[in-house]
Amino acid sequence: MSCGDHHEVDCSQILDRLYEYIDNELADADCGDIRTHLDECSPCLEKYGLEQHVKALVQRCCGCDDVPVDLRSKVLARIREVKTQVVTSDGASVVVEQVSVESVVVDGDRPGA
Ligand SMILES: [Zn+2]
Numbered sequence: 001m002s003c004g005d006h007h008e009v010d011c012s013q014i015l016d017r018l019y020e021y022i023d024n025e026l027a028d029a030d031c032g033d034i035r036t037h038l039d040e041c042s043p044c045l046e047k048y049g050l051e052q053h054v055k056a057l058v059q060r061c062c063g064c065d066d067v068p069v070d071l072r073s074k075v076l077a078r079i080r081e082v083k084t085q086v087v088t089s090d091g092a093s094v095v096v097e098q099v100s101v102e103s104v105v106v107d108g109d110r111p112g113a
Pocket residue numbers: 003007010011012014037041043044
C-alpha cells in the first residue's frame with residue numbers, strides 16, 4: 001500500500017511497524033522515522049489512528065493485551081466500513097462517531113452463515 005507520494009521511509013515499512021510503534025516496542029530511532037512519516041503522510045496517519053482505536057476497542061472487549069491477528073483484522077474491516085466517520089485530529093487521538101462494536105464478532109462465529 002502506498003499513497004503515491006515519495007517518502008524517506010516507504011509507507012509499507014511504516015505500516016509493517018505501526019503496531020509495534022503503538023505498543024511502544026520500537027527503538028527511538030524507528031519511532032522518529034515513523035513519527036516523521038506520519039507527519040507528512042495522511043493515509044498512514046489515518047491508519048495509525050485506526051490501529052490505536054482497534055487496540056483500545058479490543059482491550060475493552062476481551063481485556064487482553066495481545067490482540068489476536070484475526071480479531072484485529074475483523075475489527076479493522078468493521079471500522080473501515082465507517083471510515084468516513086473517522087476523524088483524525090492531531091494523530092494522537094481519533095474521534096469515531098459511530099462504530100458498531102457489538103457487531104464485531106469476537107468469538108469467531110460468522111453472523112448469518
Ligand atoms: Zn505513508
